Amino acid sequence: MISHKIVPNISVDCVVFGFDFEKLNVLLVERELKDEKNEKILISDHTLAGYHIFEDEDLDSAASRILKGLTGLDNIFLEQFGAYGQLDRVSSPREKLWFEHINKGFADRIITVGYLALIDNTKVTLRLKDRNVAWFPVSMVSEMELAFDHKFLFYEALQALQRKVKVEPIAFELLPDYFTLSQLQKLYEALLGTSFDKRNFRKKVAQMHYVIPLKKKQQGVAHKPAQYYLFSREVYEKTRKSRISFII
Amino acid sequence: MISHKIVPNISVDCVVFGFDFEKLNVLLVERELKDEKNEKILISDHTLAGYHIFEDEDLDSAASRILKGLTGLDNIFLEQFGAYGQLDRVSSPREKLWFEHINKGFADRIITVGYLALIDNTKVTLRLKDRNVAWFPVSMVSEMELAFDHKFLFYEALQALQRKVKVEPIAFELLPDYFTLSQLQKLYEALLGTSFDKRNFRKKVAQMHYVIPLKKKQQGVAHKPAQYYLFSREVYEKTRKSRISFII
DNA sequence: CAACATTGTGTATTAAGTACACGAAGCTGG
DNA sequence: CCAGCTTCGTGTACTTAATACACAATGTTG
Numbered sequence: 001m002i003s004h005k006i007v008p009n010i011s012v013d014c015v016v017f018g019f020d021f022e023k024l025n026v027l028l029v030e031r032e033l034k035d036e037k038n039e040k041i042l043i044s045d046h047t048l049a050g051y052h053i054f055e056d057e058d059l060d061s062a063a064s065r066i067l068k069g070l071t072g073l074d075n076i077f078l079e080q081f082g083a084y085g086q087l088d089r090v091s092s093p094r095e096k097l098w099f100e101h102i103n104k105g106f107a108d109r110i111i112t113v114g115y116l117a118l119i120d121n122t123k124v125t126l127r128l129k130d131r132n133v134a135w136f137p138v139s140m141v142s143e144m145e146l147a148f149d150h151k152f153l154f155y156e157a158l159q160a161l162q163r164k165v166k167v168e169p170i171a172f173e174l175l176p177d178y179f180t181l182s183q184l185q186k187l188y189e190a191l192l193g194t195s196f197d198k199r200n201f202r203k204k205v206a207q208m209h210y211v212i213p214l215k216k217k218q219q220g221v222a223h224k225p226a227q228y229y230l231f232s233r234e235v236y237e238k239t240r241k242s243r244i245s246f247i248i
Numbered sequence: 249m250i251s252h253k254i255v256p257n258i259s260v261d262c263v264v265f266g267f268d269f270e271k272l273n274v275l276l277v278e279r280e281l282k283d284e285k286n287e288k289i290l291i292s293d294h295t296l297a298g299y300h301i302f303e304d305e306d307l308d309s310a311a312s313r314i315l316k317g318l319t320g321l322d323n324i325f326l327e328q329f330g331a332y333g334q335l336d337r338v339s340s341p342r343e344k345l346w347f348e349h350i351n352k353g354f355a356d357r358i359i360t361v362g363y364l365a366l367i368d369n370t371k372v373t374l375r376l377k378d379r380n381v382a383w384f385p386v387s388m389v390s391e392m393e394l395a396f397d398h399k400f401l402f403y404e405a406l407q408a409l410q411r412k413v414k415v416e417p418i419a420f421e422l423l424p425d426y427f428t429l430s431q432l433q434k435l436y437e438a439l440l441g442t443s444f445d446k447r448n449f450r451k452k453v454a455q456m457h458y459v460i461p462l463k464k465k466q467q468g469v470a471h472k473p474a475q476y477y478l479f480s481r482e483v484y485e486k487t488r489k490s491r492i493s494f495i496i
Numbered sequence: 497c498a499a500c501a502t503t504g505t506g507t508a509t510t511a512a513g514t515a516c517a518c519g520a521a522g523c524t525g526g
Numbered sequence: 527c528c529a530g531c532t533t534c535g536t537g538t539a540c541t542t543a544a545t546a547c548a549c550a551a552t553g554t555t556g
Contacts, residue, residue: 007257007357009255009257009258010257010258010333010359053333055357056335057335058333058334058335059331059332059333059359080330080331082328082331083307083328083330083331083359083361084307085258085301085306085307085361086306087304087305087306109255109303111258111307111331111359111361113331113333113359166490167415180534181534181535182533182534197514197515197516198534198535198536199515199516199517199535199536199537200513200514200515200516202535202536203512203513204512204513207511207512218534220523221522221523221532221533222522222523222524222531222532222533223521223522223523223531223532223533223534224520224521224522224523224532224533224534224535225521225522225523225533225534226533226534226535227534227535428503429503429504430502430503445545445546445547446503446504446505447504447505447506447546447547447548448544448545448546448547450504450505451543451544452543452544455543466503468554469501469502469553469554470500470501470502470553470554470555471500471501471502471503471552471553471554472501472502472503472504472551472552472553472554473502473503473552473553473554474502474503474504475503475504
């Protein structure tokens with residue numbers, strides 16, 4: 001691997017979402033500060049997946065690289081949700097402690113570009129080599145300690161996700177290639193924090209001609225097996241309408 | 249004025265839109281490269297309103313500052329539409345020429361944060377002191393020479409605007425406090441490049457209880473005077489519904 | 497006061513949103 | 527092997543919104 005020079009004052013943070021057919025989860029990295037002898041853990045918390053960009057890569061590449069490192073996957077759905085340049089990013093007493101130990105030499109005027117990433121949970125096995133990476137339920141984040149302004153970034157990303165999901169068919173990025181309508185409904189319910197009537201939800205899906213039923217059915221479930229469906233981006237692109245409905 | 253230190257590799261570019269009751273316009277700054285004697289203009293083109301950020305301000309402040317400088321207005325509608333970190337930003341032969349003359353000492357790895365700004369044209373008189381700032385019809389941009397990647401940024405901003413305008417009542421930022429329904433319709437037609445049936449448009453507006461008719465009518469027009477309306481953000485916030493319609 | 501320009505209005509049809517309940521399929525355990 | 531369990535998959539009636547379409551009313555100007 002080539003050794004790249006980093007741009008010291010620009011970083012990329014990825015808010016990576018996954019769905020386990022029950023709830024929405026987010027990928028967080030554990031951060032531990034040990035004493036000099038590398039024995040006792042002084043403090044620990046969690047951060048988003050992020051890093052500085054290299055001199056010779058653009059923002060999207062940096063985000064892709066970070067995600068590839070964590071998940072082993074290329075071609076992950078990735079979209080910017082904002083750039084953040086608060087002045088007080090590392091000014092809390094807590095962060096100052098970290099800062100003294102670890103971040104020596106970092107510029108104190110950092111711009112962070114936030115990326116929203118959506119992952120098909122069934123395709124990924126986390127790379128736990130030297131970093132502790134794990135999924136956490138989105139509902140748990142409010143009670144967790146996150147580094148820097150990462151809790152703020154997380155909620156920004158969640159809001160962006162909830163906005164987008166109503167307008168573009170990006171939720172399918174969180175599902176495997178084949179899925180059942182109940183799984184799709186649970187996903188939307190988890191994303192938006194609501195619940196839908198099953199018949200109305202399916203009526204709605206029936207209008208989306210890009211959600212296509214397959215011949216396959218579920219196997220080995222202790223109940224009536226469900227039919228599998230498929231999301232077709234090509235059909236979506238061809239059939240999308242653009243309703244002008246500035247919501248009332 | 250305090251002399252601020254700039255952050256050399258981070259800049260903010262504002263795509264400022266205005267509406268003259270006929271068409272959508274964008275604010276551009278003329279850039280001229282003169283010879284040593286400051287007589288002959290060697291080359292000229294246009295740029296977005298942009299500048300580097302200062303060490304002691306955040307991104308939003310930088311954008312506000314830039315707009316205040318150009319228009320004299322505070323409280324302009326401002327929203328990020330993306331961060332851009334292409335490597336080839338100043339690599340065209342044309343830009344290299346500029347670069348040699350003017351941009352000496354700038355880092356070559358620049359991140360630009362794009363801001364979308366919407367201005368009520370009737371409130372602004374451009375400050376033409378030392379810079380040549382003017383409105384240009386959006387339809388004209390395709391034929392113009394813009395600096396750097398500014399043409400790309402402009403179209404990114406236009407797309408973001410067209411997307412947002414369908415979902416949030418931000419178009420009103422482009423109108424004066426009082427406006428007629430024909431003006432509103434023309435605005436939406438200009439924004440989206442379509443045309444609407446008058447009766448259907450007004451039926452739609454009638455559902456938006458936050459567009460409120462006033463007692464006042466137009467005066468001094470050579471035809472039946474139109475009624476004025478008002479946009480109420482408070483009513484909007486109270487009555488907004490959130491329809492889940494992942495468009496088909 | 498005639499000509500002009502623009503405002504402001506209504507109806508019929510189609511499409512989509514919402515509220516609501518039960519039989520069918522396949523597995524499990526006794 | 528069948529009774530019970532769990533989840534699947536479906537239809538109808540009502541309300542609301544979208545679309546297509548044409549003409550009389552108002553105020554100014556010459």
